[in-house]
Amino acid sequence: MTVSRDNAAVAPEEARHLPGHFVTLAIDQPMPLESGASLGPLTIAYTTHGTLNADASNAILVCHALTGDQYLLDRHPVTSKPGWWELAVGPGRAIDTDRYFVICANVLGGCMGTTGPKEIDPATGKPYGMSFPVITIADMVRAQKLLVDHLGIAKLFCVIGGSMGAMQVLQWAVDYPDCVYGAMPIAGAARHSAQNIAFHEVGRQAIMADPDWHGGDYLLHDVRPTGGLSVARMAAHITYLSETALHRKFGRNLQDRRALGFGFDADFQVESYLRHQGFTFVDRFDANSYLYITRAMDYFDLPARYGGNLQDCFRVDGKVTPVRFCLVSFSSDWLFPTRESRRIVHALNAIAANVSSVEIESDKGHDAFLLDEPQFHAVLAGFLDGLAEHRGLKAAQ
Amino acid sequence: MNHVGRFAEPAPVPPHPGQTIRADLQPIADMVAPASRVLDVGCADGALLHYLWHAKRVDGRGLEISHEGVRVGISRGLSVTQGDADMDLADYPSDAFDYVVLSQTLQTVRAPHVVLEHLVRIGRQAIVSFPNFGYWRVRLQLLLGGRMPVTRGLPLQWFDTPNIHLCTVNDFTTLCRDLGIAIDRSLALRRSGRVIELPPGRVANLLAETGIFLLRKG
Numbered sequence: 001m002t003v004s005r006d007n008a009a010v011a012p013e014e015a016r017h018l019p020g021h022f023v024t025l026a027i028d029q030p031m032p033l034e035s036g037a038s039l040g041p042l043t044i045a046y047t048t049h050g051t052l053n054a055d056a057s058n059a060i061l062v063c064h065a066l067t068g069d070q071y072l073l074d075r076h077p078v079t080s081k082p083g084w085w086e087l088a089v090g091p092g093r094a095i096d097t098d099r100y101f102v103i104c105a106n107v108l109g110g111c112m113g114t115t116g117p118k119e120i121d122p123a124t125g126k127p128y129g130m131s132f133p134v135i136t137i138a139d140m141v142r143a144q145k146l147l148v149d150h151l152g153i154a155k156l157f158c159v160i161g162g163s164m165g166a167m168q169v170l171q172w173a174v175d176y177p178d179c180v181y182g183a184m185p186i187a188g189a190a191r192h193s194a195q196n197i198a199f200h201e202v203g204r205q206a207i208m209a210d211p212d213w214h215g216g217d218y219l220l221h222d223v224r225p226t227g228g229l230s231v232a233r234m235a236a237h238i239t240y241l242s243e244t245a246l247h248r249k250f251g252r253n254l255q256d257r258r259a260l261g262f263g264f265d266a267d268f269q270v271e272s273y274l275r276h277q278g279f280t281f282v283d284r285f286d287a288n289s290y291l292y293i294t295r296a297m298d299y300f301d302l303p304a305r306y307g308g309n310l311q312d313c314f315r316v317d318g319k320v321t322p323v324r325f326c327l328v329s330f331s332s333d334w335l336f337p338t339r340e341s342r343r344i345v346h347a348l349n350a351i352a353a354n355v356s357s358v359e360i361e362s363d364k365g366h367d368a369f370l371l372d373e374p375q376f377h378a379v380l381a382g383f384l385d386g387l388a389e390h391r392g393l394k395a396a397q
Numbered sequence: 398m399n400h401v402g403r404f405a406e407p408a409p410v411p412p413h414p415g416q417t418i419r420a421d422l423q424p425i426a427d428m429v430a431p432a433s434r435v436l437d438v439g440c441a442d443g444a445l446l447h448y449l450w451h452a453k454r455v456d457g458r459g460l461e462i463s464h465e466g467v468r469v470g471i472s473r474g475l476s477v478t479q480g481d482a483d484m485d486l487a488d489y490p491s492d493a494f495d496y497v498v499l500s501q502t503l504q505t506v507r508a509p510h511v512v513l514e515h516l517v518r519i520g521r522q523a524i525v526s527f528p529n530f531g532y533w534r535v536r537l538q539l540l541l542g543g544r545m546p547v548t549r550g551l552p553l554q555w556f557d558t559p560n561i562h563l564c565t566v567n568d569f570t571t572l573c574r575d576l577g578i579a580i581d582r583s584l585a586l587r588r589s590g591r592v593i594e595l596p597p598g599r600v601a602n603l604l605a606e607t608g609i610f611l612l613r614k615g
Contacts, residue, residue, distance in 0.1 A: 324476070326471060345478055345480075346485075346488045349478065349485075349488045349489055350488050350489065350490055351490065352489070352490055352493040352494075354458070354476050355458075355476060355478060356467075356470075356471045356475070356476045356477050356478060357467075357477075357478045357479050357480075358464065358467045358468055358471060358477075358479050359464065359479055360464070360468075361464055375464075375468055378468060378472050379468055379471050379472060381472070382468075382471045382472025382473060382474060383471050383472075383474075385472075385474050386471070386473065386474020386475060386476075387474070389474050390474075
């Protein structure tokens with residue numbers, strides 16, 4: 001397939017015109033990275049909703065997934081689509097912005113205003129491209145910690161996220177156990193599986209095989225590897241859905257035709273749908289960001305630092321972590337299946353940590369956490385209510 | 398939620414808890430010391446834990462097999478893990494709780510003896526309740542009717558029940574002895590809802606509709 005689109009994605013110089021907030025941190029001292037390199041100063045783009053209370057005890061950090069961004073509630077500035085989590089976040093929603101102060105920041109390495117490979121490297125005056133250091137989930141979280149410190153919040157009421165967001169939630173709980181009261185990793189895992197790494201590699205190879213990629217320097221050539229990026233998105237998108245959901249949505253239905261075309265146009269609705277997914281994705285996402293962020297997910301292995309012992313991740317000075325956990329998985333999610341969540345639950349139970357866990361029955365696959373799942377939203381709201389009661393947080397006015 | 402082994406739908410928890418809970422849960426709640434740590438195995442919708450938190454500020458955890466029960470429990474602000482008494486108790490460390498509660502669940506598990514050993518390992522004490530198959534009305538039904546008893550305590554037909562390991566009070570106390578488990582208290586819940594302290598034996602085996610025991614490792 002061919003996808004020809006102009007450089008519709010947000011160019012670096014336009015980033016400052018995006019809605020939301022921007023802050024530049026790590027100015028005097030660059031932020032150390034897990035790789036040993038360091039990065040700074042760095043800009044973090046974020047949005048907030050609700051009001052921070054007087055003792056800064058009602059802040060919820062929402063961590064977005066691979067291709068998400070800080071616009072969880074606002075209309076997206078590029079696609080004009082509703083916020084990616086508007087079903088779960090907002091006044092009177094499960095994450096009630098009348099009660100909580102919700103922060104969502106574009107991850108390090110992202111492409112919606114936070115420092116990433118398409119931003120200008122102050123050292124060279126050119127976009128970082130492939131000279132951007134390889135980052136990890138822990139690095140993303142360290143950058144978020146800088147932001148949370150900057151906002152004057154000593155302890156987050158809760159950190160919540162799905163998929164790659166769940167990885168960040170776990171990393172927060174492990175790296176900053178005293179700065180997190182509750183943690184809700186949704187559809188996540190303690191480490192990325194071989195199968196998931198394999199899917200990511202397919203996506204990366206598609207991008208790098210696109211002649212417009214130019215070794216990562218496409219911005220200097222005034223082109224973008226849209227074909228490769230959209231194929232990457234198409235492959236990944238399949239993994240976000242369940243077979244049942246795909247079948248229910250499309251079956252073998254034909255697209256705008258009554259009979260097979262005996263060619264390679266999108267005969268089937270499912271092909272047309274995937275092409276559309278790929279096609280629209282390139283409008284809002286940067287190919288190099290896709291490479292860097294998928295790499296960060298691949299490198300995620302929470303217990304690796306602890307000799308492979310997952311329980312030890314949740315010990316603080318020999319004692320059990322004070323963080324209260326609630327792990328959620330979805331029955332038809334084969335990308336981050338329930339057994340991955342259960343591994344974490346078992347480790348937490350084994351050290352008598354405070355943990356809840358539930359598998360939500362859904363046939364919508366990995367993407368279920370983004371969709372209208374009333375049972376999931378009830379758990380989300382219920383966990384926060386219980387947390388608020390234990391924390392002594394007042395109800396919404 | 399019936400398939401988790403409850404005999405009846407749990408009564409809804411009142412808006413201002415601290416007043417009442419289901420009759421067979423009250424004597425269990427009464428045994429629990431305030432501000433202690435409790436694991437409720439097979440906690441259903443979390444009614445006991447909810448009550449214990451509000452009435453006694455008990456730090457509770459639940460283990461529950463049904464999606465619906467877990468969801469309701471978490472939505473009530475409880476810490477509930479989805480899991481199975483037969484499969485998941487092995488993951489819990491020893492002496493992690495003051496009490497481990499197994500209410501009306503023993504007869505539904507695959508290996509009651511293994512579960513019992515886990516209970517007294519994980520908790521300093523365990524509280525176990527189960528429908529007594531030696532209860533005189535149950536005996537009478539089997540004796541006179543010649544068919545599997547269907548009573549208020551055992552409301553489901555034999556083919557429909559989740560109860561796969563029914564036992565009498567005497568069977569239970571014998572098993573405890575064989576496993577080296579000490580019985581600190583033994584209560585009989587009468588049909589009237591009255592709870593009487595009865596030492597294990599013939600009388601308790603006839604009069605208890607539900608047997609409730611406080612156990613520890615012997």
